[in-house]
Amino acid sequence: MDGRAVPATFTGVRPAILGTPESRIVEIFNYGRARQGTIPLWVGEGDQPTARFICEAAEQSLRDGQTFYTYQRGIPPLRQALADYLNTQFKANVSDERVIVTGSGMQALHLTAELLLDPGDEVVMVMPVWPNIAAAVTLMGGVLRPVPLRIQDGRWHLDLDELFANCGPRTKALFINSPSNPTGWVMDGADMDRVVEFVRRRGLWLLSDEVYGRLVFDGRPQESFLSRMEPEERLIVINSFSKNWQMTGWRVGWAVIPPSLGQLWENLVQYNTSGVAEFMQRAAVAAITQGEPLVRSIVAQCEAGRDLVVERLGAVPRVRLARPEGAFYAFFAVEGEPDSLALAKRLVDEAGVGLAPGVAFGEAGEGYQRMCFAISPAKLAEALDRLAAALT
């Protein structure tokens, strides 16, 4: 709680809640929010508002009076469009009944934890990882078993044997986020095959966060666990409109689940936010059915941004950076700077650049900084100039 004491009169609050930390990303965001001229690269979003054709679909829906309660699982045309999209882009074979629209990818993660985790249930998780995922687990009383990514030969690397060895008798699920926030690590297809074989054999749930699934570089194939598993297997895939369609502020995502869980999941939606506004969903239909040129331009911009970051930060002697293979973050260590939150604050104050401290992503991330490079080239170049000067 960072010194914000909860008074004794609130001992009535759940202990698990007291143990769930404030987001350190939000903390640095709040720290620097009001500082004029800061280039904000702390959160995972670009600098362009949502494309007009997407907004216009929402505006038209509002003018059409689509402001009533709607389907808890999502409107049928959006569920169908999402199934078509997954089948086209990822060679999956998903029926619309497996697709559930959610109020953000985060909500899909939250509902997954609610669906599966009783106190003491373990989730084995590749770290460092976006902190909200770990929090969704601990909120339900679940226990994290972290398995670290390590840098080998200038690339992030996951030891699959170590991953599997961490799955014990209380393990309920394996969580994988590839492409990875914050590291840019991407699991390759052969490793995905091994993971599928392992979870099948052990009867584990596989939770796959594929929010950055379109953002892979260097001509790598776009992969999804959806193309590797059957509908009724223990697989939940989480996704979002935030990153690929520049809709961060909208809070619209989706989950793909086994069809027999449909009614249970609908109940969870009902008892959480009771669905997503129809006019938001109409905008999502526009994004998914007309958004391919936009997505491709975003991916191209991110790849160019990745190249620039690797070139410029890679030339700073104190910086150690593995080349990101996907997503839109550089996750780099700075020699002599073990306290990532202190450095992040100093970079706001002295360089006018907002980064997310690595400690926000778990202990494995301490000593690192996360920088989002999904922004326009000129602004990115300016941020890199400032960082290079401050870190040299």
Added chain:
Amino acid sequence: MDGRAVPATFTGVRPAILGTPESRIVEIFNYGRARQGTIPLWVGEGDQPTARFICEAAEQSLRDGQTFYTYQRGIPPLRQALADYLNTQFKANVSDERVIVTGSGMQALHLTAELLLDPGDEVVMVMPVWPNIAAAVTLMGGVLRPVPLRIQDGRWHLDLDELFANCGPRTKALFINSPSNPTGWVMDGADMDRVVEFVRRRGLWLLSDEVYGRLVFDGRPQESFLSRMEPEERLIVINSFSKNWQMTGWRVGWAVIPPSLGQLWENLVQYNTSGVAEFMQRAAVAAITQGEPLVRSIVAQCEAGRDLVVERLGAVPRVRLARPEGAFYAFFAVEGEPDSLALAKRLVDEAGVGLAPGVAFGEAGEGYQRMCFAISPAKLAEALDRLAAALT
């Protein structure tokens, strides 16, 4: 689960989830959704889309590019507008820091349960009640202790001594929804004073769902527990834009909490849906600051609707109806019809009127039907004609 068996392969799902029922309101809604000509009075919404001035504020915000991540607790102008509103309408003394914008009143209830309830913790609840509230408690492993409303002298009545006697050593909170969905019962000020005195003495949390707080009839005063308790007392008040501003489909609500819980609540928002879209919040600002004429017209329409329902249904010999004193539902029993779901389905098929079966609101509601009367007078009159014919 009503016969929808979960296969044995999903024994991995939490038992508490399997025990959380499908919403019977949604069940009847889905049953009759496609039947042409049905007058839908099953869910709690009117027949008018959201007012243009509210939609236009969202459209303008979209044109202004307000599509980025925003404040987890809500944008400052909305929090301030809500505090001003509560202080004006309910003679409260609420500072903006106590107001948190949520993705529906439902989400505020869900987060309240997450904040307070560990498995086995009890919530004493006046029943019948909107089923989602009970579900939010049981999802967290909480235990309901229902205390029934009873009809006395043609009015719904709560025995406060019975309510207090149900609070035992494991009781964490007292939940009150007044004006009440589904009964239309309204707790009077003297009883509110007694409740405050009791929860203070016993150190209980008071959870007050004031979603229908403006909808009181016959010149009764509008009351809120906010005007009766101090900021740091154990009070959480839940509210929503859905009913008073005809924004059901938007999913925007708010909670008023003790100020020292601000950071904990922000964490819960962060790890659930990570906030509400800014353009939705701009619409909410328009609703709250320019919506008084709209709210007054909705209240007037509901009171006229209430009068018509009492007059027409009260004349049907088989119907027993206590006069609703608030909210916008009639909750009536039909002689010789103990199975409320069966009757609700028959009324869809034979009368073309969609009602919510009383069993959806707990066992205390079996034998009753809930009818929303927040619709235009001509449509309400037609629905009452059909019901009178079918029930005579």
